[in-house]
Amino acid sequence: MDGSLPPRAVRTTCPYCGVGCGVLVRPDGAGGATVAGDPDHPANGGHLCSKGAALGETLSLADRLLHPEVKGRRASWEAALDAVAEGFRRALDRLGPEGVALYVSGQLLTEDYYATNKFAKGVLGTANIDSNSRLCMASAVAAHTRAFGEDVVPGTYEDLEACDLLVLVGSNLAWCHPVLFQRVMAAKTARPGLRIAVVDPRRTASCEGADLHLPLAPGSDVALFAALLAELERRGLGDARFLAAHTEGAETALAAARRTAPKAARLTGLDPALLDAFLDAWCGTERVVTLWSQGVNQSSAGTDKASAILNCHLFTGRIGRPGMGPFSVTGQPNAMGGREVGALATMLAGHLRFEAPEEVAALRAFWRLPRLPAGPGLKAVEMFRALADGRIGALWVMATNPALSLPEGEAVRAALAAAPFLVVSETSARSDTAAFAHVRLPALAWGEKEGTATNSERVISRQRAFLPAPGAARPDWWAVAEVARRLGHGEAFTWAGPAAIFREHAAVTGLARPAARAFDISGLAALSDAEYDALAPTRWPVPARGPRATRFFAASGALSGRLRLVPTPFRPPALAPDRRFPLRLLTGRLRDQWHTMTRTGAVPRLMAQHPEPRLWLHPDDAEGLAPEILVRAETPAGSAVFRLGRDPGLLPGAAFAPMHWSAAFAPAARVNSTLVAATDPASGQPELKHVPLRVRPFVAAWHGFLLAPRRLPADLAPWCAVAPLAGGVWRHELAGEEVPEAAFARLRALLPAEEWALFEDPAAGLFRAAALAGGALCGAIALAPAPALLPPRDWLGALMTANALAPEDRAALLAGRRPEALPPSPLVCACHGVSAGAIRACGASDVEGVGQATRAGTGCGACRPEIAALLAREEA
Numbered sequence: 001m002d003g004s005l006p007p008r009a010v011r012t013t014c015p016y017c018g019v020g021c022g023v024l025v026r027p028d029g030a031g032g033a034t035v036a037g038d039p040d041h042p043a044n045g046g047h048l049c050s051k052g053a054a055l056g057e058t059l060s061l062a063d064r065l066l067h068p069e070v071k072g073r074r075a076s077w078e079a080a081l082d083a084v085a086e087g088f089r090r091a092l093d094r095l096g097p098e099g100v101a102l103y104v105s106g107q108l109l110t111e112d113y114y115a116t117n118k119f120a121k122g123v124l125g126t127a128n129i130d131s132n133s134r135l136c137m138a139s140a141v142a143a144h145t146r147a148f149g150e151d152v153v154p155g156t157y158e159d160l161e162a163c164d165l166l167v168l169v170g171s172n173l174a175w176c177h178p179v180l181f182q183r184v185m186a187a188k189t190a191r192p193g194l195r196i197a198v199v200d201p202r203r204t205a206s207c208e209g210a211d212l213h214l215p216l217a218p219g220s221d222v223a224l225f226a227a228l229l230a231e232l233e234r235r236g237l238g239d240a241r242f243l244a245a246h247t248e249g250a251e252t253a254l255a256a257a258r259r260t261a262p263k264a265a266r267l268t269g270l271d272p273a274l275l276d277a278f279l280d281a282w283c284g285t286e287r288v289v290t291l292w293s294q295g296v297n298q299s300s301a302g303t304d305k306a307s308a309i310l311n312c313h314l315f316t317g318r319i320g321r322p323g324m325g326p327f328s329v330t331g332q333p334n335a336m337g338g339r340e341v342g343a344l345a346t347m348l349a350g351h352l353r354f355e356a357p358e359e360v361a362a363l364r365a366f367w368r369l370p371r372l373p374a375g376p377g378l379k380a381v382e383m384f385r386a387l388a389d390g391r392i393g394a395l396w397v398m399a400t401n402p403a404l405s406l407p408e409g410e411a412v413r414a415a416l417a418a419a420p421f422l423v424v425s426e427t428s429a430r431s432d433t434a435a436f437a438h439v440r441l442p443a444l445a446w447g448e449k450e451g452t453a454t455n456s457e458r459v460i461s462r463q464r465a466f467l468p469a470p471g472a473a474r475p476d477w478w479a480v481a482e483v484a485r486r487l488g489h490g491e492a493f494t495w496a497g498p499a500a501i502f503r504e505h506a507a508v509t510g511l512a513r514p515a516a517r518a519f520d521i522s523g524l525a526a527l528s529d530a531e532y533d534a535l536a537p538t539r540w541p542v543p544a545r546g547p548r549a550t551r552f553f554a555a556s557g558a559l560s561g562r563l564r565l566v567p568t569p570f571r572p573p574a575l576a577p578d579r580r581f582p583l584r585l586l587t588g589r590l591r592d593q594w595h596t597m598t599r600t601g602a603v604p605r606l607m608a609q610h611p612e613p614r615l616w617l618h619p620d621d622a623e624g625l626a627p628e629i630l631v632r633a634e635t636p637a638g639s640a641v642f643r644l645g646r647d648p649g650l651l652p653g654a655a656f657a658p659m660h661w662s663a664a665f666a667p668a669a670r671v672n673s674t675l676v677a678a679t680d681p682a683s684g685q686p687e688l689k690h691v692p693l694r695v696r697p698f699v700a701a702w703h704g705f706l707l708a709p710r711r712l713p714a715d716l717a718p719w720c721a722v723a724p725l726a727g728g729v730w731r732h733e734l735a736g737e738e739v740p741e742a743a744f745a746r747l748r749a750l751l752p753a754e755e756w757a758l759f760e761d762p763a764a765g766l767f768r769a770a771a772l773a774g775g776a777l778c779g780a781i782a783l784a785p786a787p788a789l790l791p792p793r794d795w796l797g798a799l800m801t802a803n804a805l806a807p808e809d810r811a812a813l814l815a816g817r818r819p820e821a822l823p824p825s826p827l828v829c830a831c832h833g834v835s836a837g838a839i840r841a842c843g844a845s846d847v848e849g850v851g852q853a854t855r856a857g858t859g860c861g862a863c864r865p866e867i868a869a870l871l872a873r874e875e876a
């Protein structure tokens with residue numbers, strides 16, 4: 001970070017998902033780097049997924065926040081930090097510790113995370129510090145804590161390879177934890193006896209190679225696992241010795257399961273034979289791992305869903321032994337670290353508990369800070385409601401983008417806009433949340449910052465810097481320490497660097513003794529700076545004394561007290577579909593995008609799979625809707641507009657839309673505007689899947705696109721989706737209300753043309769413009785009354801990266817079609833100029849659908865029989 005670059009490959013860790021892959025980086029000395037998997041890292045053994053492999057392409061400083069800003073103007077760090085301290089002091093004076101809050105993230109490094117928690121709880125004296133983990137892991141944490149007395153993932157990745165049955169529940173592992181999925185697939189190839197079952201309302205990429213897919217009704221997982229628990233009992237598969245020696249609660253859990261089991265087929269909607277096949281497989285396989293993710297956690301019954309899974313493992317004693325156990329896979333790179341440092345409203349630090357007065361006292365004494373809060377604070381959803389109500393006077397958001405990722409999206413944005421004092425620490429200048437901030441603080445990003453993160457299997461890995469700090473960016477922990485100093489507590493924040501913070505954090509984890517705790521890394525509290533720098537991937541626990549477990553809860557049960565089975569009566573999702581909103585909206589992730597796209601959205605090859613925000617419906621539910629049209633997704637909470645997709649792999653009645661598109665990329669396609677914030681009573685985690693939905697065509701006067709040699713703002717039209725293409729070209733997909741002539745003129749003014757090649761057919765609503773400069777294509781615009789009538793974007797984008805246009809390309813430009821790909825095609829609909837090729841390509845299966853997609857047949861109607869004949873020939 002002193003400006004000199006390391007000469008050799010730097011060993012670091014991927015900043016995306018909770019698999020926590022090791023990465024070898026070779027900086028090129030010019031701000032870039034080549035990236036490869038670290039063959040020595042235990043998580044990935046050299047492999048990387050598409051996102052990890054493209055890390056080198058995310059290092060551009062183009063979108064970075066590089067300087068502090070106060071009220072939208074560049075400021076010095078001194079001034080910005082003074083403003084933060086002053087804002088918090090004022091809110092404390094006015095509202096007390098309940099009136100201030102921090103909202104942080106599983107993408108902070110452990111050291112940053114530790115600092116924020118110490119600052120909130122120790123300096124501000126508030127427990128109002130919550131994390132985006134509330135949207136992600138909170139239900140798993142609550143279920144672990146109920147069952148184990150502590151938040152612990154009992155197993156390791158090796159268990160996924162060693163098991164005979166792997167059940168993926170609400171996890172699209174193939175897209176969301178790709179390297180782990182590839183490990184499983186490799187194990188299955190080597191040992192075909194390893195069976196995989198996927199429990200998901202969608203047939204996802206994770207079903208490739210699975211032996212069973214259970215397309216259960218959204219939200220019905222508790223019923224499935226209740227049926228399993230009852231069946232395990234019926235078959236006498238309870239581990240009586242384990243149950244007697246180490247557990248409690250089996251009887252009440254079984255009683256609840258017995259009541260739900262007879263209704264399981266109805267509640268899950270599963271074919272009874274399929275349900276039986278699943279029960280048979282699970283009951284008959286001792287080495288079973290049940291892995292779950294957001295299809296379980298992000299539910300108003302998330303904690304019960306997770307507990308229902310844990311119950312089955314506890315009842316059979318299939319836990320903590322090689323190849324068996326429940327496995328909550330973490331989403332963010334340091335989701336686990338945040339739980340370790342206790343940066344959640346419901347936790348203290350180092351797995352110390354609010355409920356244990358001696359632990360509160362131990363931490364107070366260790367921190368030597370006066371103001372530790374007495375109990376839990378506001379959880380994420382409550383925190384933003386409190387902000388809206390004026391109960392929060394100052395909020396600091398760090399490494400998360402709540403303007404996009406929280407449910408009740410519009411209310412959250414309104415609360416952010418009206419916040420009395422909002423600080424946002426960011427790496428990106430394009431975060432939706434930062435746009436609302438009074439003070440923006442530039443943070444060091446991956447490749448610049450130093451610290452540690454803990455992955456899903458409790459392995460702590462170092463992230464190491466290989467680039468100099470750009471602009472005025474600084475580590476997040478440093479900004480926190482500086483504000484603490486300004487509030488009069490500098491003496492507790494004197495760390496010289498992340499190594500010192502890590503040592504202090506490790507020491508906290510030893511404070512719980514003599515009450516034994518699984519999470520104990522007190523053995524790392526005396527690392528020297530050099531040892532910390534060289535720290536190899538290390539699985540916790542690392543106690544200062546005593547044995548080091550690799551897996552938990554097999555032989556000894558819980559470390560303190562007993563393991564607990566919990567009754568989980570079935571509850572449906574918060575809102576039920578009805579005649580007005582007959583479908584259910586599932587939201588989630590795409591393979592190549594990371595959350596709110598601040599890092600992956602500008603990388604052309606990561607945008608190639610899905611350049612536009614889509615809503616997928618089962619073909620039966622999409623009947624009457626033409627393919628590729630824009631549709632408005634309406635829920636009781638709000639609406640958003642997407643390109644329609646069809647997915648026969650969806651359970652009929654369920655729809656899927658990605659969470660990724662932000663105001664910076666597609667303002668009208670922010671899916672969280674449509675979500676209610678129904679939370680799980682035990683964990684406070686909101687139901688980010690399952691809201692009732694209806695879908696209508698989005699009516700626009702024109703559809704079109706604009707290709708430009710640079711990125712333009714995403715407000716070019718009422719519907720706009722921005723995407724990078726190769727070679728620095730940006731694609732802007734558009735739909736608008738004004739008359740097309742006016743839109744055409746307005747859009748042309750945005751391109752730097754020396755010369756125009758134009759095609760205009762106002763009667764047909766077709767407009768095409770090619771902007772030329774120096775004999776090369778420097779931009780393109782096309783407008784049409786229907787999306788299916790627009791020329792291919794990739795072809796035009798590629799032409800823009802050529803130095804000069806070939807004559808045949810120039811001619812093709814005006815025809816609006818790629819010369820070789822689309823052979824001359826007879827015109828079918830003369831009114832709207834639609835060719836047979838366009839009708840075949842539009843994907844509709846009936847004349848009405850063709851009309852919606854292309855307008856063919858909607859003029860004089862004379863060509864409708866011809867269209868029908870064409871479709872019949874396609875069918876045959």
Ligand SMILES: Nc1nc2c(c(=O)[nH]1)N[C@H]1C(S)=C(S)[C@@H](COP(=O)(O)OP(=O)(O)OC[C@H]3O[C@@H](n4cnc5c(=O)[nH]c(N)nc54)[C@H](O)[C@@H]3O)O[C@H]1N2
Nearest residue numbers: 170171172176218219293294295331332588589591594595
């Ligand atoms: N590519 C990519 N990978 C990521 C991320 C990313 O943004 N992009 N983010 C990371 C993070 S933070 C997280 S938390 C993880 C999330 O990883 P996952 O949880 O695997 O991802 P999701 O797509 O949110 O949801 C998983 C599945 O739950 C299903 N589902 C919905 N409702 C139900 C239900 O009621 N029951 C069941 N059984 N299934 C249901 C959905 O159809 C979906 O396929 O991914 C991590 N990895």
Ligand SMILES: Nc1nc2c(c(=O)[nH]1)N[C@H]1C(S)=C(S)[C@@H](COP(=O)(O)OP(=O)(O)OC[C@H]3O[C@@H](n4cnc5c(=O)[nH]c(N)nc54)[C@H](O)[C@@H]3O)O[C@H]1N2
Nearest residue numbers: 136399400401405425426427428431443587595596598659
């Ligand atoms: N509809 C729907 N909503 C969801 C979900 C869903 O499945 N469906 N999933 C939920 C889940 S599981 C999660 S985890 C959340 C994720 O949602 P968010 O956390 O809001 O999404 P990110 O885009 O990861 O936001 C991280 C921000 O931190 C910035 N950043 C990156 N590194 C640093 C750093 O070192 N320091 C600082 N200060 N900033 C940094 C990035 O630029 C980015 O703006 O979304 C939740 N919301």
Ligand code: SF4
Nearest residue numbers: 014016017021049052
């Ligand atoms: S699997 Fe996760 S940690 Fe590994 S390279 Fe991909 S995104 Fe990064």
Ligand SMILES: [Mo]
Nearest residue numbers: 135136331332
């Ligand atoms: Mo997450």
